[in-house]
Amino acid sequence: MFGLFKKSSEGDQAVATVGKPDISREKSAELYEKSKTYFPGGVNSPVRAFKSVYGTPLFIEKGDGPYLWDVDGNKFVDFCASWGPLILGHNNAKIREKVAETALKGMTFGAPTAIENELAELILKNNKYIQKLRFVSSGTEAVMSAIRLARGYTKRDKILKFEGCYHGHIDSLLVKAGSGLVTFGETTSAGVPESFAKETIVVPLNNIDAVKQAFAEHKDQIAAIIIEPVPANNGLLLQEPEFLQALRDITTKEKALLIFDEVISGFRIGFEGAAGYYQIQPDIITYGKIIGGGMPVGAYGSSVEIMSNVSPEGPVYQAGTLSGNPIAMAAGIAQLTELSRSGFYKELNNKTHEFAESIQRFASARNYKIRVQQIGSIFWIAFTDLEKIQSAEQIDPTSMEKFKIFHRECLNRGIYFGPSGYEVGFISSAHTKIDLEVAKRAIFEALDLAFKK
Numbered sequence: 353m354f355g356l357f358k359k360s361s362e363g364d365q366a367v368a369t370v371g372k373p374d375i376s377r378e379k380s381a382e383l384y385e386k387s388k389t390y391f392p393g394g395v396n397s398p399v400r401a402f403k404s405v406y407g408t409p410l411f412i413e414k415g416d417g418p419y420l421w422d423v424d425g426n427k428f429v430d431f432c433a434s435w436g437p438l439i440l441g442h443n444n445a446k447i448r449e450k451v452a453e454t455a456l457k458g459m460t461f462g463a464p465t466a467i468e469n470e471l472a473e474l475i476l477k478n479n480k481y482i483q484k485l486r487f488v489s490s491g492t493e494a495v496m497s498a499i500r501l502a503r504g505y506t507k508r509d510k511i512l513k514f515e516g517c518y519h520g521h522i523d524s525l526l527v528k529a530g531s532g533l534v535t536f537g538e539t540t541s542a543g544v545p546e547s548f549a550k551e552t553i554v555v556p557l558n559n560i561d562a563v564k565q566a567f568a569e570h571k572d573q574i575a576a577i578i579i580e581p582v583p584a585n586n587g588l589l590l591q592e593p594e595f596l597q598a599l600r601d602i603t604t605k606e607k608a609l610l611i612f613d614e615v616i617s618g619f620r621i622g623f624e625g626a627a628g629y630y631q632i633q634p635d636i637i638t639y640g641k642i643i644g645g646g647m648p649v650g651a652y653g654s655s656v657e658i659m660s661n662v663s664p665e666g667p668v669y670q671a672g673t674l675s676g677n678p679i680a681m682a683a684g685i686a687q688l689t690e691l692s693r694s695g696f697y698k699e700l701n702n703k704t705h706e707f708a709e710s711i712q713r714f715a716s717a718r719n720y721k722i723r724v725q726q727i728g729s730i731f732w733i734a735f736t737d738l739e740k741i742q743s744a745e746q747i748d749p750t751s752m753e754k755f756k757i758f759h760r761e762c763l764n765r766g767i768y769f770g771p772s773g774y775e776v777g778f779i780s781s782a783h784t785k786i787d788l789e790v791a792k793r794a795i796f797e798a799l800d801l802a803f804k805k
């Protein structure tokens with residue numbers, strides 16, 4: 353998600369916009385000049401740097417509900433949601449109050465607290481796909497730990513992943529497919545040893561034959577298949593339920609584990625995430641983003657039996673100074689409590705579906721080559737004339753030129769999307785019908801301009 357696989361077009365200056373003047377970015381630009389002297393590229397996570405869109409990054413002053421304000425006083429309807437965590441919108445009062453109340457007692461103790469039990473109970477009571485879990489501090493850490501657990505449990509080394517899925521910045525998963533259907537990973541980052549990449553097999557999404565071939569070629573060596581069951585870091589590449597079920601079947605047959613990386617989809621497309629949506633029981637599930645209510649939390653969970661392999665119960669080591677941090681737990685409890693109320697997802701998902709449909713209708717009526725893909729409260733506007741996009745190679749990199757214009761025109765009209773056409777949009781319970789109507793009007797104008805010639 354953080355721009356690693358994205359085509360970048362560095363050095364693009366904002367070009368004159370059509371119909372509306374560019375928003376003022378004076379203070380943001382000033383802060384960016386400073387931040388470039390402090391941080392590589394001026395940022396603490398790459399995609400924030402606006403390398404794939406026009407202009408310099410906006411520095412954010414505050415958020416409230418569905419809105420963001422930058423330091424120049426521009427107001428936006430936000431569809432980035434801090435990349436997913438903010439399913440209740442910004443600055444939710446219940447989360448804020450629970451965090452404030454908890455912070456009065458101190459920040460961290462490095463010893464067990466009741467509040468960890470409280471969040472665990474809330475999750476486990478409402479999610480039949482895991483029986484035990486371990487809290488960590490990010491999605492990356494959750495996946496890294498899940499991979500170690502899978503290797504420790506199966507006593508095998510190789511991991512099978514899919515081209516177009518992102519699993520955090522873990523050495524052995526920063527790999528892409530080479531040429532050929534089933535390949536060892538080629539590193540996508542400097543600093544990843546070839547030998548690590550060799551432990552990862554990369555195959556295309558939506559292609560069960562490639563998975564079968566991988567198992568045939570690496571008999572008894574594959575510890576786990578890891579997949580984003582709702583791939584949402586390289587566009588939104590929705591998979592057929594039959595494909596996910598086939599992964600379940602083949603891993604069971606081959607005595608490998610199936611890991612669902614639900615760092616985005618967990619608590620997003622339903623309280624039980626993609627496992628619940630597709631009713632498929634994976635062996636290990638990883639969580640992040642929403643689970644922490646905007647604070648740094650990740651988790652991995654599994655059966656009692658598999659989790660008994662984690663230290664101190666078992667031989668798979670995994671630890672964290674700030675794991676289960678009380679302030680972060682407090683934010684998670686407040687957020688997940690809201691999500692566990694009956695009807696929460698139905699309303700949110702319906703709202704998103706209507707929103708996506710009306711953008712599609714508008715584009716289709718004008719013959720704009722757009723496909724709006726949507727699941728739960730996630731949507732992605734693909735600049736394509738394909739009916740469905742289900743694998744990474746179906747995304748045409750040149751279509752990102754249109755996204756760049758679209759992104760700029762949306763910003764100029766008070767709509768904030770993540771600064772890359774490979775990123776999905778999120779709708780929160782704080783987005784009202786009126787916010788979405790206003791956003792649609794701006795999106796329609798931006799599409800008109802992107803397809804002008």
Ligand SMILES: *Cc1c(COP(=O)(O)O)cnc(C)c1O
Pocket residue numbers: 353490491492493495518519520521580585613614615616640641650
């Ligand atoms: C965001 C994400 C990660 C990494 O989580 P961080 O908290 O950024 O480390 C891993 N997997 C998926 C599917 C994600 O979307």
